[in-house]
Amino acid sequence: MSASATPPGSAGSKPPATLAAAAxxxxxxxxxxxxxxxxxDEMERILAATLNDAEQQLFKLAxxxxxxxxxxxxFEALRTVKRSRSDLIPKFMVGLExxxxxxxxxxxxxxxxxxxxxxxxxxxxxxxxxANEATALREIASRLEIRNSLPLYLLGQxxxxxxxxxxxxxxxxxxxxxxxxxxxxxxSRCLDLSETNRLVVLxxxxxRLAPAFGGFVEAVxxxxxxxxxxPHLNFVPVRGRPGANKRGPRNTAPxxxxxxxxxxxxxxxxxxxxxxxxRLPTPQNRPAAEYRAPAPLTSWPGVPEPGMxxxxxxxxxxxxxxxxxxxxxxxxxxxALLGKLGQSPVVNRQRGNTQVASGEDVQSVLGIxxxxxxxxxxxxxxxxxxxxxxxxxxxxxxxxxxxxxxKSPALAEEDTDTIxxxxxxxxxxxRDVTPKSPAxxxxxxxxxxxxxxxxxxxxxxxxxxxxARKMLNAVAETGAFWANDDDADRSTVxxxxxxxDRVVGEFDGDVNIFxxxxxxxxxHMQTVARKAEVSERRHVDAARGKEKxxxxxxxxxxxxxxxxxxxxVPRFVKTLLSEAWADVLALSLLRQGEESPAFVQQLAIAEKxxxxxxxxxxxxxxxxxxQLAADAETxxxxxxxxxxxxxxxxxxxxxIAARLxxxxxxESGDGPVSQTExxxxxxxxxxxxxxxxxxxxxxxxxxxxxxEKAAMDQIKQLPFGTWFEFSDGPDGxxxxxxxxxxxxxxxxxxxxxxxxxxVGEQTIETVGRxxxxxxxxxxxxxxxxxxxRAWSSIMSALKSFSGKTAPTGSAA
Numbered sequence: 001m002s003a004s005a006t007p008p009g010s011a012g013s014k015p016p017a018t019l020a021a022a023a024x025x026x027x028x029x030x031x032x033x034x035x036x037x038x039x040x041d042e043m044e045r046i047l048a049a050t051l052n053d054a055e056q057q058l059f060k061l062a063x064x065x066x067x068x069x070x071x072x073x074x075f076e077a078l079r080t081v082k083r084s085r086s087d088l089i090p091k092f093m094v095g096l097e098x099x100x101x102x103x104x105x106x107x108x109x110x111x112x113x114x115x116x117x118x119x120x121x122x123x124x125x126x127x128x129x130x131a132n133e134a135t136a137l138r139e140i141a142s143r144l145e146i147r148n149s150l151p152l153y154l155l156g157q158x159x160x161x162x163x164x165x166x167x168x169x170x171x172x173x174x175x176x177x178x179x180x181x182x183x184x185x186x187x188s189r190c191l192d193l194s195e196t197n198r199l200v201v202l203x204x205x206x207x208r209l210a211p212a213f214g215g216f217v218e219a220v221x222x223x224x225x226x227x228x229x230x231p232h233l234n235f236v237p238v239r240g241r242p243g244a245n246k247r248g249p250r251n252t253a254p255x256x257x258x259x260x261x262x263x264x265x266x267x268x269x270x271x272x273x274x275x276x277x278x279r280l281p282t283p284q285n286r287p288a289a290e291y292r293a294p295a296p297l298t299s300w301p302g303v304p305e306p307g308m309x310x311x312x313x314x315x316x317x318x319x320x321x322x323x324x325x326x327x328x329x330x331x332x333x334x335x336a337l338l339g340k341l342g343q344s345p346v347v348n349r350q351r352g353n354t355q356v357a358s359g360e361d362v363q364s365v366l367g368i369x370x371x372x373x374x375x376x377x378x379x380x381x382x383x384x385x386x387x388x389x390x391x392x393x394x395x396x397x398x399x400x401x402x403x404x405x406x407k408s409p410a411l412a413e414e415d416t417d418t419i420x421x422x423x424x425x426x427x428x429x430x431r432d433v434t435p436k437s438p439a440x441x442x443x444x445x446x447x448x449x450x451x452x453x454x455x456x457x458x459x460x461x462x463x464x465x466x467x468a469r470k471m472l473n474a475v476a477e478t479g480a481f482w483a484n485d486d487d488a489d490r491s492t493v494x495x496x497x498x499x500x501d502r503v504v505g506e507f508d509g510d511v512n513i514f515x516x517x518x519x520x521x522x523x524h525m526q527t528v529a530r531k532a533e534v535s536e537r538r539h540v541d542a543a544r545g546k547e548k549x550x551x552x553x554x555x556x557x558x559x560x561x562x563x564x565x566x567x568x569v570p571r572f573v574k575t576l577l578s579e580a581w582a583d584v585l586a587l588s589l590l591r592q593g594e595e596s597p598a599f600v601q602q603l604a605i606a607e608k609x610x611x612x613x614x615x616x617x618x619x620x621x622x623x624x625x626x627q628l629a630a631d632a633e634t635x636x637x638x639x640x641x642x643x644x645x646x647x648x649x650x651x652x653x654x655x656i657a658a659r660l661x662x663x664x665x666x667e668s669g670d671g672p673v674s675q676t677e678x679x680x681x682x683x684x685x686x687x688x689x690x691x692x693x694x695x696x697x698x699x700x701x702x703x704x705x706x707x708e709k710a711a712m713d714q715i716k717q718l719p720f721g722t723w724f725e726f727s728d729g730p731d732g733x734x735x736x737x738x739x740x741x742x743x744x745x746x747x748x749x750x751x752x753x754x755x756x757x758x759v760g761e762q763t764i765e766t767v768g769r770x771x772x773x774x775x776x777x778x779x780x781x782x783x784x785x786x787x788x789r790a791w792s793s794i795m796s797a798l799k800s801f802s803g804k805t806a807p808t809g810s811a812a
Contacts, residue, residue: 016094017101024104028162031227032100035220039175040093042216046208047092051085053204058197077197084191092187099174099183104163136199137181140206142534144177144213145170149530150523151217152176154233158224175220177213181205297779298721300529301478301736301754324458328417330798355407357399362415363452363509365398370448370504385435385444388423391451415455421794422447422454428790429476438493439479442500446472449507456509464788467514473787474521475500480786495524535756540741543750543761547743548590555594556585563606569613580656581606584642605638704765711768714778715742715749723779724751724767736779 019033055078062074145152155176156168171178181202188201225231357365369391399409411419426447433439453468454460460469475496499517507513560582564574585606588599639657644650704712722739737751737759747764770776784792 016098018097019101022101022104031162031224031229032103034223034227035175036097036100038219038223039096039216042212043092043096043180044089046205046212047089050201050205050208051081051088053208054201055081057200057204061200073194074197077193080193081191081201087190088187091190092183095183095186096174096180099179103159103174104165132195133185133198133202136202137185140202140209141171141177141181143206144210146527146531146534147210148177148214148217149527151214151221154221154230155217155224157233158221158229161229180209295781296718296722297781298719298723300525300532301480323462327421327461327795327798328414330795331417331420334798353407354410355403356410356412357402357415359412359415359455361399361402362395362411362455365395365402366448366452366455367508368398369394370452370507385430385440386447387430388419388426388447388451391447392419392423418454418458419451421461422451424794425787425790426450428793429472429786432476432480432786437479438497439476442475442479442496445500445504446475449503452507452509453511457511461791464785467511467518469787471503471514471518473785474518477786478521478525492524492528495521532752532754532756536738536740536752539750539752539756539758543741543743543748547745549586550743550746552586552589553582555589556582559585559603560606563603563610567610567614569610573609573613576656577606577609580643580648581609581639583646587646602642605635608635609639704768705772707772708765708768711771712764715739715764715767715771716744718778725777725779726770727775 019029019036022029024032058074058078058081062071062078065071065074149170152170152173153167156170156173159173160167168176170176173179184202184205188198191198191201193201396409396411403409426443429443430440433443450460450468450472457466460466463469478492478496499521502517503513557578560577564577569577581602585599585602588596588602592598636657640653643653643656648656718739720739720741723736724739725734725736727734737753740750740752742749742764748761749764749767750761751759753759767776771778782789
């Protein structure tokens with residue numbers, strides 16, 4: 001089907017844009033025509049199936065109707081779809097081509113709108129039907145965007161290259177989820193259906209588009225790759241949050257022993273990357289020009305901060321063995337000291353009736369234990385999660401069956417030390433998770449596979465990028481935030497359980513399985529983070545809308561207050577102006593701006609009302625008073641119409657308009673509503689933005705100390721997306737909250753959780769006081785991982801028994 005067909009009923013209107021007439025270079029036009037041809041074929045198939053499904057759904061609704069009227073309405077809609085369905089596909093294709101042909105102009109318009117100052121012109125009242133349809137379209141597009149965030153990001157980069165501008169966001173892509181749903185909504189109007197039935201068609205469109213959209217986007221990406229548009233763009237860097245560049249420039253000057261940095265941001269290189277056995281740079285041995293102070297953490301849990309990734313294995317096999325032997329020495333000193341104090345028996349004392357198990361036997365038995373269910377054990381009569389110590393006991397029990405001549409099984413000293421070190425690592429990790437939580441269960445399942453890895457490869461203890469070590473770190477860090485019993489985290493918990501079960505069921509010595517599963521988990525967490533970003537963005541947009549409403553209300557109140565200064569106006573009339581008419585002014589600011597004719601006219605009406613109300617009996621005979629009286633009817637109509645726009649009931653609007661228009665006349669007492677009754681009605685009614693009355697600036701509380709003022713200044717300098725840690729409740733439980741946005745006008749901060757869900761608002765002053773009190777703190781980025789910090793804690797504990805210095809690189 002030709003995508004340039006003219007839709008019915010378009011005669012006499014401006015012809016839609018076409019690719020043939022667009023001012024694109026020849027290569028760009030050819031690529032866009034190829035995209036249009038492929039998209040047209042795919043969408044024609046989807047639209048045809050959508051219409052078939054919509055007809056079946058309407059017929060089903062007619063059969064299930066509980067009244068003849070509803071049934072007749074459904075049958076009429078069914079006949080309309082059958083009669084007009086031939087118009088839908090051509091109209092959709094014309095809209096699709098127009099979107100592609102207007103790509104450059106639309107991008108320029110977006111750039112101009114982004115660069116413009118904020119205004120009050122984006123908020124408007126809409127019809128109920130339009131609001132329902134807009135909500136449905138937004139939900140459809142958001143679901144598709146969340147499920148296909150990575151290929152959409154790549155497609156946005158390539159579309160930006162096509163027109164020579166910045167990358168497109170998913171909302172701006174003409175063949176993205178928002179673009180296709182927008183075109184479908186416009187095209188479906190040719191069916192001439194009611195709101196309810198049009199939503200039926202859109203829902204069927206969603207069902208048909210959703211399963212095919214991922215493959216569709218991948219196909220377009222493949223087409224552009226084949227045509228040479230960013231062919232090597234095969235990864236998605238984590239998006240930096242606003243203000244991330246405040247950390248300062250990175251030192252990218254290469255040194256003699258430094259590898260060249262990758263040209264793809266945000267990767268970085270470390271000095272000495274290729275030298276045998278180099279030391280990981282620390283603030284003490286790193287050059288001053290290279291060292292950067294920690295920056296606030298802004299990445300989502302489970303997704304590394306841009307530029308803060310661990311820089312790889314910094315020890316080779318030889319130095320790794322040396323570090324491992326140094327760790328064994330520390331462990332031996334600890335064991336000897338505890339033995340002297342009588343707190344720990346000396347282990348592995350060679351006796352004649354002892355048989356040391358070989359490495360193959362240990363691996364074989366652990367392989368058997370790995371396949372067994374991970375049941376809790378009883379300690380003092382209470383069920384307790386299985387620890388590495390319990391695994392060691394089970395291992396010795398199983399080895400007894402392999403021992404000969406009735407000898408007792410024993411482990412080699414090196415194997416014993418390895419198991420003890422792994423046990424200490426898991427003990428430290430278990431401190432940060434809730435007992436009986438999914439995270440604790442997942443870590444317990446990984447004990448045996450990680451033991452097998454550590455017994456086979458000592459570099460597990462020293463190499464930061466060892467596959468098994470990275471997998472353990474990912475499960476521990478992700479589980480600390482996402483693996484909760486909350487239903488909202490269920491998908492992440494199930495994903496982690498699936499990957500850990502695969503490790504338990506499939507691992508048999510090949511550590512490459514950890515890398516493969518880690519990539520799978522990373523892709524899932526990218527999708528989860530993107531979903532959280534979408535949710536966060538909605539709450540930020542709502543908060544910004546509230547801020548605009550605050551500004552509009554303050555401006556309206558100031559305008560009314562300035563005009564009431566020095567005027568003797570009855571208190572009741574003053575209240576009506578300060579509340580009812582202030583709402584009218586605020587709405588005009590939001591919808592049309594302060595320079596709009598409507599706002600200027602409504603200010604003029606306010607001046608007339610104040611002048612009329614302040615007129616006395618003496619000057620009632622003046623020319624101005626007579627003119628005001630003559631204009632009273634016109635004022636009443638304008639006031640009534642304006643009050644209706646801000647949600648006043650027709651009856652209340654008539655009464656208020658009449659009272660304001662005749663403000664200079666005393667109340668007769670025989671009106672439909674007295675002043676007292678009208679005042680009660682106004683008090684009971686919710687004003688425009690009544691839910692944000694407590695957010696007006698200027699409220700003063702307890703004076704701030706110098707430290708609290710400094711904390712507030714620090715908060716104002718933080719980038720949006722910074723994480724805070726709060727002490728929640730009397731038990732001292734710590735929770736992390738993300739500062740998504742704050743208002744410099746109201747001083748309020750919007751906080752969300754790790755899922756991007758709003759968890760409350762606090763003022764900058766409140767958070768500043770909490771920081772000084774020690775109940776709140778800023779979470780800073782840490783180059784070390786959770787496993788690195790656990791090893792550091794273990795090494796510090798071991799050093800305390802011997803007084804020796806921990807081996808370099810053993811605990812990063």
